[in-house]
Amino acid sequence: AQTVTQSQPEMSVQEAETVTLSCTYDTSESDYYLFWYKQPPSRQMILVIRQEAYKQQNATENRFSVNFQKAAKSFSLKISDSQLGDAAMYFCAYRNLNTGTASKLTFGTGTRLQVTL
Amino acid sequence: NAGVTQTPKFQVLKTGQSMTLQCAQDMNHEYMSWYRQDPGMGLRLIHYSVGAGITDQGEVPNGYNVSRSTTEDFPLRLLSAAPSQTSVYFCASRLVPQGAMNTEAFFGQGTRLTVV
Numbered sequence: 001a002q003t004v005t006q007s008q009p010e011m012s013v014q015e016a017e018t019v020t021l022s023c024t025y026d027t028s029e030s031d032y033y034l035f036w037y038k039q040p041p042s043r044q045m046i047l048v049i050r051q052e053a054y055k056q057q058n059a060t061e062n063r064f065s066v067n068f069q070k071a072a073k074s075f076s077l078k079i080s081d082s083q084l085g086d087a088a089m090y091f092c093a094y095r096n097l098n099t100g101t102a103s104k105l106t107f108g109t110g111t112r113l114q115v116t117l
Numbered sequence: 118n119a120g121v122t123q124t125p126k127f128q129v130l131k132t133g134q135s136m137t138l139q140c141a142q143d144m145n146h147e148y149m150s151w152y153r154q155d156p157g158m159g160l161r162l163i164h165y166s167v168g169a170g171i172t173d174q175g176e177v178p179n180g181y182n183v184s185r186s187t188t189e190d191f192p193l194r195l196l197s198a199a200p201s202q203t204s205v206y207f208c209a210s211r212l213v214p215q216g217a218m219n220t221e222a223f224f225g226q227g228t229r230l231t232v233v
Contacts, residue, residue, distance in 0.1 A: 004159075009157075042226070043205065043226055043227040043229075044224065044226055044227075045207065045209075045224035047221055047222070050221070091159060091160065104150060104162050104165055104175065105150075105152075105160070105162070105209075105222060106162075107152075107159035107160040107161070108159050109157055109158060109159045110159055
């Protein structure tokens, strides 16, 4: 079974600074997807960024980028120029490609990000 | 676009009571699923469905039933609520991918359930 580990329960960053959230995963599969979700106090789950394992290039979405290290099974999220609105719980998630229609998301335990002035 | 709609947003139940959490999506997604979110444990899969008439168990199915009579709706039933079922519940849907296509999961806004 796949597992996702987020070893940082809480992180703090000053506004305009950069922060990196860590995620490691365990799988025996070679084809899969990785995601970062943001959950603000409203509870809504918002997809921040996604990475296909077969792509070597790291995904980027505006101020959000990932460092995907397939051999190390590591998938960290970097938030640049942090803003107050970035304060939220962040979840790393994995989905196996090869189980087809039944493939499901496996989540880490989350990292709560505080943004301070 | 309505997306994924969950009702109710909040609910308090007494131990032993039954209730149904509703989930509806208007995106014609084949795949629907229910998760529960507990502090320090992330989101865990309860049940899922890959189409009308097809359901299967996830990681934590005990105490919950589901059915999928239409593409749009995927209700989650608690037959006899227990305090251990106090949690936040999320419904999610997505298209079933064709080949290697990566399809995004859309989440409802969650239901906070308290069982006393």
